[in-house]
Amino acid sequence: MTARFEAKILDRDACVAAARAGRLPRPLVFTNGVFDILHRGHATYLDAAAQLGASLVVAVNTDASARRLGKGPERPLNGEADRAALLAALGCVDAVTSFDEDTPYALIEALRPDIIVKGGDYDMRSLPETALVESWGGRALAIDFVHQRSTTSLVQRIRGTGDA
Numbered sequence: 094m095t096a097r098f099e100a101k102i103l104d105r106d107a108c109v110a111a112a113r114a115g116r117l118p119r120p121l122v123f124t125n126g127v128f129d130i131l132h133r134g135h136a137t138y139l140d141a142a143a144q145l146g147a148s149l150v151v152a153v154n155t156d157a158s159a160r161r162l163g164k165g166p167e168r169p170l171n172g173e174a175d176r177a178a179l180l181a182a183l184g185c186v187d188a189v190t191s192f193d194e195d196t197p198y199a200l201i202e203a204l205r206p207d208i209i210v211k212g213g214d215y216d217m218r219s220l221p222e223t224a225l226v227e228s229w230g231g232r233a234l235a236i237d238f239v240h241q242r243s244t245t246s247l248v249q250r251i252r253g254t255g256d257a
């Protein structure tokens with residue numbers, strides 16, 4: 094039996110087609126990231142992101158793209174299919190796709206979301222994606238952290254190398 098949430102996982106072309114056909118209602122909110130070990134900070138942030146619009150698309154870095162971010166030699170711990178599945182299982186997420194580039198710029202250009210968001214650890218003004226979304230009248234927002242959690246601190250705790 095296939096889990097129902099698997100239907101939310103779309104390749105890039107299908108995700109862009111769904112957005113263009115109105116199957117992802119607007120305002121369309123977009124975010125991206127590795128989401129290696131999903132934690133409460135992610136869940137809270139994604140729910141807040143979803144409340145900014147009518148539908149939420151989350152794009153995960155492919156494993157090759159995630160490895161290039163330099164989070165550690167063993168990262169990502171969870172492969173892209175598993176990371177996408179856990180995100181798709183969240184009720185606040187309408188679609189999950191992936192990107193293989195270093196940044197989601199080209200995907201955002203194709204999807205043309207109304208709002209892009211990242212967590213409060215990002216300065217949105219420094220991201221090239223901000224000027225891109227603003228070029229068609231969209232907005233770029235950072236959502237403040239409510240729960241201090243991170244995949245990196247969880248890995249450190251498991252290893253006994255951190256106090257987080």
Ligand SMILES: Nc1ncnc2c1ncn2[C@@H]1O[C@H](COP(=O)(O)OP(=O)(O)OP(=O)(O)O)[C@@H](O)[C@H]1O
Pocket residue numbers: 124125126127128129133134135138164210211212213214215236237238239240241242243244245246
């Ligand atoms: N505790 C948190 N609260 C709110 N948003 C978060 C939190 N942690 C991460 N985010 C946001 O979730 C998205 C994915 O982040 P990311 O995968 O880097 O999570 P992380 O747990 O910080 O991982 P890592 O420690 O590997 O960097 C980003 O937009 C980030 O800003």
Ligand SMILES: O=P(O)(O)O[C@@H]1O[C@H]([C@H](O)CO)[C@@H](O)[C@H](O)[C@@H]1O
Pocket residue numbers: 125126127128154158162194195196197211220222
């Ligand atoms: O999970 P992370 O490290 O927050 O995700 C990264 O976000 C970057 C951000 O969108 C700035 O452009 C992105 O470039 C990178 O590929 C990861 O998705």
